[in-house]
Amino acid sequence: MKTEKFLLLLVLTGLFSITVSAQHNHAAMGGGSSSNMNMNMNQDTHASMVHLKTETLKVSGKCQMCIARIEKIATENGAASADWDLKAQMLTIVFDPSVTSVDNICYKLLKAGHDSGGIRAKDKAYNSLPECCKYRN
Numbered sequence: 001m002k003t004e005k006f007l008l009l010l011v012l013t014g015l016f017s018i019t020v021s022a023q024h025n026h027a028a029m030g031g032g033s034s035s036n037m038n039m040n041m042n043q044d045t046h047a048s049m050v051h052l053k054t055e056t057l058k059v060s061g062k063c064q065m066c067i068a069r070i071e072k073i074a075t076e077n078g079a080a081s082a083d084w085d086l087k088a089q090m091l092t093i094v095f096d097p098s099v100t101s102v103d104n105i106c107y108k109l110l111k112a113g114h115d116s117g118g119i120r121a122k123d124k125a126y127n128s129l130p131e132c133c134k135y136r137n
Helices: 002-028 035-049 066-077 100-110 121-127
Strands: 053-058 081-087 090-095
Touching: 053 066, 053 100, 066 090, 066 100, 090 100, 100 121
Parallel strands: none
Antiparallel strands: 053 090, 081 090
16 A cells, blocks of 8 residues: 555656646746746846947048948947047947957958058058048058
């Protein structure tokens, strides 16, 4: 009799653990409205924990086309926003350091022909700029 009770208890425990495991997996996969709410809360919490950085760097250019090109290069390479001041020759970028870096954006600008971050673009890249964009004397 004790053996039968023990086996019954063992079977019931096994079934209970399978049910709990299945519910846990269902919740982890997004099932159920409360788990969706928890998942959304976790995503919102994660999004608010992202620490964006703002940096400013010198970037050379000359015209309105340069503004569009410089800002586009920065945003296409991970900057959340980019604002290049033609008069000051300064680019202000806002970015997530886990996505990109100032060095990465600077490298892409150099490849496009714009002196940036105190580094002179290679002549071949600079010479590929449209005539109105050439800023070197």
